[in-house]
Amino acid sequence: MRKIPSMFWVPLFLLSSSFSVALDYSVITPRDSLKDGDTLSSTDHVFQLGFFSFDQDEQPQHRFLCLWYKQPFAVVWVANRNNPLYGTSGFLNLSASGDLQLFDGEHRALWSSSSSSKATKPAKNPYLKINCTGNLLLGDDEEAVLWQSFDDPMNTILAGMKLGKNFKTQQEWSLTSWKTLKDPSTGEYTLSLDTRGLPQLILRKKGDPSYSYRLGSWNGLSFTGAPAMGRENTLFNYKFTSSAQEVNYSWTPRRDIVSRLVLNTTGKLQRFIQSKQHEWNLANTAPEDECDYYSICGAYAVFRSKVEYFERS
Numbered sequence: 001m002r003k004i005p006s007m008f009w010v011p012l013f014l015l016s017s018s019f020s021v022a023l024d025y026s027v028i029t030p031r032d033s034l035k036d037g038d039t040l041s042s043t044d045h046v047f048q049l050g051f052f053s054f055d056q057d058e059q060p061q062h063r064f065l066c067l068w069y070k071q072p073f074a075v076v077w078v079a080n081r082n083n084p085l086y087g088t089s090g091f092l093n094l095s096a097s098g099d100l101q102l103f104d105g106e107h108r109a110l111w112s113s114s115s116s117s118k119a120t121k122p123a124k125n126p127y128l129k130i131n132c133t134g135n136l137l138l139g140d141d142e143e144a145v146l147w148q149s150f151d152d153p154m155n156t157i158l159a160g161m162k163l164g165k166n167f168k169t170q171q172e173w174s175l176t177s178w179k180t181l182k183d184p185s186t187g188e189y190t191l192s193l194d195t196r197g198l199p200q201l202i203l204r205k206k207g208d209p210s211y212s213y214r215l216g217s218w219n220g221l222s223f224t225g226a227p228a229m230g231r232e233n234t235l236f237n238y239k240f241t242s243s244a245q246e247v248n249y250s251w252t253p254r255r256d257i258v259s260r261l262v263l264n265t266t267g268k269l270q271r272f273i274q275s276k277q278h279e280w281n282l283a284n285t286a287p288e289d290e291c292d293y294y295s296i297c298g299a300y301a302v303f304r305s306k307v308e309y310f311e312r313s
């Protein structure tokens with residue numbers, strides 16, 4: 001057998017040195033660097049952080065640093081929603097001072113958690129992990145939460161996340177729809193908590209002041225729209241909390257079910273529930289019909305269940 005000329009080995013060698021093995025981290029420290037292809041997983045492997053393209057046909061690919069449900073796949077949070085990476089050269093670093101920084105191949109910063117400038121004291125051994133609730137958590141040895149994805153909602157609220165406003169810090173938590181299914185950049189619709197008077201969820205459309213849907217308010221006991229919520233109320237606890245400092249809304253499942261609420265690109269709030277067959281089933285939608293339109297029907301929310309839910313066995 002003829003010997004393969006040695007020049008053929010050179011490119012092979014280069015290939016193997018530039019394509020390193022993809023890593024799956026459980027925690028990221030300032031020593032690590034999450035490259036495109038690498039992932040960070042929650043300890044139960046339900047959630048994962050990594051790079052993703054929503055449109056596989058685009059060249060070069062628009063890459064986004066995303067947090068997703070692994071099975072069935074669903075993106076729940078995007079870091080650089082308005083600032084895509086082109087190609088697969090991106091990487092995420094955690095600085096010793098406690099900032100998450102997303103870079104492209106030219107070391108240009110595309111996104112940052114901007115946490116160190118807001119911190120009251122210097123970070124001590126910062127780390128990044130995904131909480132089992134799906135919260136991407138930047139913490140440190142002093143058990144401080146330096147930054148968390150639950151404080152930076154995109155188009156999805158998971159159980160335990162909140163919408164609302166802190167009057168002291170002026171921080172707000174609201175949802176903003178994506179532009180299209182293949183483009184997670186800021187779309188037209190927002191869902192926020194209207195804190196004037198009784199707190200209630202309000203859906204608005206950019207550039208259209210006449211467009212506003214109220215998706216439920218709180219009278220101290222239940223939603224004002226509770227009669228219509230029937231079965232939905234047996235599945236989830238909806239909680240409005242109000243104090244001089246902060247008003248917020250959150251939900252948690254009452255049973256062992258997995259669910260996510262998404263403000264979709266056409267301004268509908270969709271409740272998805274995971275089925276036993278590991279599919280996301282659309283359980284209900286709000287606003288559902290004309291009657292949800294605030295100017296027509298008043299402050300009543302309609303949130304009707306369309307399909308059966310599935311409990312995790």
Ligand SMILES: *[C@@H]1O[C@H](CO)[C@@H](O)[C@H](O)[C@H]1NC(C)=O
Binds near residue numbers: 031
């Ligand atoms: C990212 O982190 C890696 C590993 O700590 C380091 O080698 C690299 O210089 C960092 N890059 C930037 C731009 O901070």
Ligand SMILES: *[C@@H]1O[C@H](CO)[C@@H](O)[C@H](O)[C@H]1NC(C)=O
Binds near residue numbers: 131132133135137145
């Ligand atoms: C992390 O998850 C646990 C259990 O789900 C929860 O009790 C805790 O509050 C979470 N911590 C943060 C900071 O989200």
Ligand SMILES: *[C@@H]1O[C@H](CO)[C@@H](O)[C@H](O)[C@H]1NC(C)=O
Binds near residue numbers: 243244245246247250
């Ligand atoms: C909601 O606000 C209340 C104060 O009104 C606060 O005690 C509570 O921790 C907040 N909920 C979340 C999930 O942060």
Ligand SMILES: *[C@@H]1O[C@H](CO)[C@@H](O)[C@H](O)[C@H]1NC(C)=O
Binds near residue numbers: 181267269
């Ligand atoms: C948004 O949700 C509504 C109601 O579920 C649905 O009819 C519509 O197709 C959804 N839009 C997109 C783009 O998925």
